[in-house]
Amino acid sequence: MPVEVRIPTVFRRFTGDRSVVEVGPGTIAEVIDQLEAQHPGFREQIITSEGELHRFVNIYVNDEDARYLEKLDTKVDEGDTISLLPSVAGG
Amino acid sequence: MKFKSILDAVGNTPLVEVPRLAPADNVRIWVKLEGQNPTGSVKDRIAIALVEAGEASGELTADKIMLEPTSGNTGIALAMVASTRGYRFTAVMPDNASAERVQLLRAFGADIIFSEGSKGTNGSVAMAQELAEDPKYYMPFQYGNPANVDAHYNGTGREILEDLPEVKAFVAGLGTGGTLMGVGKRLKEHDPSIKIVAAEPELGELVYGLRSLEDGYIPPIFDPEMLDGKVKVRARESILWTRELLRKEGIFAGISAGAVIWVAQRVGERLSADGGGDIACLLPDGGWKYMSTEAWTQDIETAESQVEEVLWW
Numbered sequence: 001m002p003v004e005v006r007i008p009t010v011f012r013r014f015t016g017d018r019s020v021v022e023v024g025p026g027t028i029a030e031v032i033d034q035l036e037a038q039h040p041g042f043r044e045q046i047i048t049s050e051g052e053l054h055r056f057v058n059i060y061v062n063d064e065d066a067r068y069l070e071k072l073d074t075k076v077d078e079g080d081t082i083s084l085l086p087s088v089a090g091g
Numbered sequence: 092m093k094f095k096s097i098l099d100a101v102g103n104t105p106l107v108e109v110p111r112l113a114p115a116d117n118v119r120i121w122v123k124l125e126g127q128n129p130t131g132s133v134k135d136r137i138a139i140a141l142v143e144a145g146e147a148s149g150e151l152t153a154d155k156i157m158l159e160p161t162s163g164n165t166g167i168a169l170a171m172v173a174s175t176r177g178y179r180f181t182a183v184m185p186d187n188a189s190a191e192r193v194q195l196l197r198a199f200g201a202d203i204i205f206s207e208g209s210k211g212t213n214g215s216v217a218m219a220q221e222l223a224e225d226p227k228y229y230m231p232f233q234y235g236n237p238a239n240v241d242a243h244y245n246g247t248g249r250e251i252l253e254d255l256p257e258v259k260a261f262v263a264g265l266g267t268g269g270t271l272m273g274v275g276k277r278l279k280e281h282d283p284s285i286k287i288v289a290a291e292p293e294l295g296e297l298v299y300g301l302r303s304l305e306d307g308y309i310p311p312i313f314d315p316e317m318l319d320g321k322v323k324v325r326a327r328e329s330i331l332w333t334r335e336l337l338r339k340e341g342i343f344a345g346i347s348a349g350a351v352i353w354v355a356q357r358v359g360e361r362l363s364a365d366g367g368g369d370i371a372c373l374l375p376d377g378g379w380k381y382m383s384t385e386a387w388t389q390d391i392e393t394a395e396s397q398v399e400e401v402l403w404w
Contacts, residue, residue, distance in 0.1 A: 055309060056308075056309065058291075058321075058323075060323050063322050063323050063324070064320065064321070064322050065291070065320070065321035065322070065323070067315060067321070068318060068319060068320045068321055083293075083323070085293065085323065087308060087309050088211050088212065088213055088292075088294060088308065
């Protein structure tokens with residue numbers, strides 16, 4: 001089973017308008033490498049020049065924010081779902 | 092209980108155990124019912140703190156109009172405080188906020204300036220920041236004002252510790268970050284091993300249709316280091332668990348309360364494996380303002396689409 005990556009509207013111009021992209025398992029960093037290989041230009045949208053996750057992007061592995069797991073080293077297994085979402089405020 | 096003013100009736104909300112929603116025998120879940128505040132939400136606490144901070148600094152004077160970006164609850168609370176103190180108040184709110192919120196604001200005498208619904212509360216923040224350059228306005232700005240955090244440190248967090256000193260984890264929704272920062276600080280000072288976990292909404296495509304990441308927003312008062320975890324929750328799970336709260340425990344809470352309870356289930360499963368204990372959850376408001384979404388009475392698909400059309404966070 002592949003890993004499903006859900007792409008928000010703001011990034012779909014890099015995925016040929018697709019809302020879901022399938023990749024193989026690995027760490028989040030490896031998943032981003034696969035996304036970059038499939039859709040060149042994707043990486044620089046979510047990773048800063050310092051190699052950190054862009055502060056306005058949240059990456060979730062099965063609903064949990066990866067910042068509170070192992071960040072870019074978080075393991076992603078077959079069948080997992082990764083979601084990329086922009087930060088929004090409430091209140 | 093006798094109070095000199097409605098403002099004195101803010102806070103000291105009930106902390107109620109919900110045994111039928113505990114995910115394991117060795118885990119107890121307690122819910123703090125912030126819908127019991129005078130305007131029906133947790134935001135009464137910060138509205139008082141924001142107004143008092145503005146008065147103390149001399150920035151909020153009788154000639155100023157208070158202006159605040161809000162998805163609704165903060166606006167309603169500020170309108171209440173404004174009316175007791177004789178200020179005028181204008182809310183900047185997305186045009187897809189629920190009909191009840193618009194009516195309540197108007198009932199409390201507030202003026203409303205609508206921002207584009209597809210930009211969510213981020214759009215209201217940007218619009219209010221521009222408007223606030225006009226000196227006739229005073230903007231308390233809940234997203235950047237430390238009085239927001241202080242209200243929860245001095246009030247909500249203190250109350251939780253008084254009622255539940257053995258608390259092992261705290262779960263609340265992430266909006267401005269005020270609740271999580273203030274309660275988190277108080278609880279971690281008491282016991283650094285207490286876990287602070289945020290529930291975050293996964294909003295509909297409508298709100299995420301943002302044109303660029305620059306439209307993203309992180310409230311200045313939010314410090315991600317205060318949290319031990321953050322979990323996103325869809326409208327569907329939020330509705331289902333809001334229904335569970337009502338059906339199993341007789342608690343009529345707003346939609347985001349369901350998201351908090353859902354995250355508490357996950358936190359509880361881990362806590363159970365780790366020896367068990369008590370989890371405190373903050374339920375920000377009651378269900379009244381969401382009646383028009385038919386969240387409790389429609390089939391789940393219809394309810395979900397109707398909730399996603401309004402700003403439920």
